[in-house]
Amino acid sequence: MSSYVAPLQDMQFVIKDLVGLADITAMPDCAEVTDGLVDAVLDEAGKFATGVLDPLNRVGDKDGAKLTDSKVTSSPGFKEAYRQFVEGGWNGLSGQTEFGGQGLPHVVAMPVQEMWNSSNMAFCLCPMLTSGVLEALKLKGSDAQKEKYLHKLTSGEWTGTMNLTEPQAGSDLSAVRTRAVPEGDHFRIHGTKIYITWGEHDMAENIIHLVLARTPTAPEGVKGISLFIVPKFMVNDDGSLGERNDVKCVSIEHKMGINASPTCVLAYGDGKGAVGYLVGEENRGLEYMFIMMNHARLGVGLEGVALAERAYQHAREYAKTRVQGRAIGQKSGDRVTIIHHPDVKRMLLTMKSQVEAMRAVAYTASAALDKANHHPDDKERRKNQALVDFLIPIVKGWCTEQSVEIASVGVQIHGGMGFIEETGAAQYLRDSRITTIYEGTTGIQAADLVGRKVGFEKGATAFSIIDEMRQLDAKLAASKDADVSAARESLKRAVDGLAAATQWIVDTFPKDPNAVAAVSVPFLKLWGTVAGGWLMARAALVANGKLAGGGDPEFYRAKIVTARFYAEHILPQSAGLVSVVTGGASSVLSLTEAQF
C-alpha cells in the first residue's frame, strides 16, 4: 500500500506560473495573501493529508459508516480527524473573514482540497457540502440567518447538507414533492429525501440541512420550489442548541465506494413536521440551489483530479517495485521492474499527463472564479464569470469521466494484483465511479454545456476561448525546444477541430436540439481534451522559460516531455470526437424504443 505524497511542486507550478496567482493577489480584496502564506498553507495542508487523512482512507473503505437507531457512527478515526480538522481552522480556509473564515482565494483552496480528496475523498465530502451551504447562505440568506448559522458552519463546528433528491426526482428536480406548510415565522417540512451525503453523523454537534420543498400555493414544476434551512437541532437565539427537529435518518445506502461517507435516507416530518426557515424568496429555491451546485460541481470535478492523482501515485510506486521480465532484447541478466517496459511507461504517462492537464483546467476555472468575485473592474468580473460558467460543466464532466478511466489504467498497471482489494488500486476506481453521477450526471453537464453555455449564446464565450488558444501558436512556433514545438501541430489541428465542432453545435442547436443532445457528451469530452492540450502546451513553454532561468531540470524537463506526450497520445483523440460530434447524431436517433 503506497502512502500519499502531496504533488506540491506541480500544484505550485500551476497556481503560480500557469494560472497567475500574482494577478489574483494583486486584487485589493486578496492583498493580504503573500507567496509565503500560500507556501505555508500548502505545506501544512499536505502534512494533514499525509499524516491524518491518508491513513484513514482504507479504514473507511473497509469499515464504513454504520446506522443504529437513527444514529450514524462514523468510521473508526474519522471523528478524531474531523476534530483536528476543525481545530486546525481548515474548514474556514476560503470562508468569509466576518464569520471567522480566512478569506483565502479559491485558487489557493483548490490545491488544498485536492490533497485532502486524494488522501480521503469520503471524509472531504463532509466539509465540501458544508462549504456549499455557506456559499448559498452567504449569497441568499437573511442577515439574521447569516448571523445564526454562518459562524459555526465556517468553523466546521456544524456541518451542512444539500437535500435535493427524492425517489421520483433525481436529474429532474421539477418533480420534487416534499411539502412546506407555513406556520407563523417558519414552515413545517414533510417528505423523504434520499442519497443525502453526510445527512446524519456523529462528527459535529449540529447539521444544517438545506432542503428543497414546495409550499401549498406553489406553481407546478421548477418555478414552484423553495429553499429551506432545517437544523438537526433547533438553534436558540443565544446560539445554544435546543430540541431535536423532526428529521431523522431511516437508512444508509450500501455502496460500491466512498463507504465512509454516509449516504442517508432522511425522513422529514414523521411527527408534527420538521421546522424549516425559508431562504430568500418563495419559489426561487432551485435558482438558489444552483449557486450551491455550481460551487459543488467545481468541487466534484476536483475530486476527479484528486482520485486520478492518487491512482497514479499508487501505480507509479507499484511499477517501480514489481519485478517482471527482462528489458526488450535482453535474453539474460537481471529481471527488471515493470516501469522499464515501454507499455507500462506509456500507461504511467497516460495517467500523469492527463492528471496534469485536468489540474490545469480545474485550477484555471478557480482562478477565473476569484477574478469574477474580486476583480475591481466590472468588465473583467463579467468576462471571468462567463469563463467560469463555461468551464464548470467541463471540469465536472470531463475531469470525473477521465478519473474513472485513469483509475482503471492504474488497476491495469498492477496486473492481477490490481483486481485484488488488498492492493488498494481498486478503491480509487470504485470511489471515482460516483463522481460522474452526483451533482448532475455527465449527461446533465453536457446538456448545460451545449444549451446554456454554447447554443443560447451562439458560442460567444466558446469562441473567445478558442481565439485565446490560437494565440499560443506563434509562441510555440518561436520555441527552439524540439519537445515544445512538437506539440504545436497537434494543438493546431485539435483547435481547428474544436472550432468546427463548436460551430456545428451553434448552427444545429436552433433547428435540431435532439441532434445536439445526441452528441453532447462527446462534445464535452472534446472541450476537456483540447483545453487540457492547450494548457499543457502553455505549461511546456513556461517550463522552458524556467529551465533557461536555471529552474529544477528534473521537474521542468519532465513537464515539457509530459506535455509532448499529451500532444502526441491524448490530443489526437480529439479528431475522433470531432467526427462523432459533427457526423454521429443521426445513428443515435435512428433506433426506435422497440429496437433496443
Ligand SMILES: Cc1cc2nc3c(=O)[nH]c(=O)nc-3n(C[C@H](O)[C@H](O)[C@H](O)COP(=O)(O)OP(=O)(O)OC[C@H]3O[C@@H](n4cnc5c(N)ncnc54)[C@H](O)[C@@H]3O)c2cc1C
Ligand atoms: C453516493 C451518492 C451521494 C449523493 N449525494 C447527494 C446529496 O448529498 N444530495 C442530493 O440531493 N442528492 C445526492 N445524490 C443524488 C444524485 O445527485 C443523483 O443520483 C443524480 O443527480 C442522478 O439522479 P438519479 O440517480 O435519479 O438518476 P436519473 O436522473 O434517473 O438518471 C438516470 C440516467 O438518465 C440520464 N438522464 C436523466 N435525465 C436526463 C436528461 N434530461 N437528459 C439526458 N440524460 C438524462 C442520466 O444522465 C443518467 O445516466 C447522491 C447520489 C449518490 C449515489
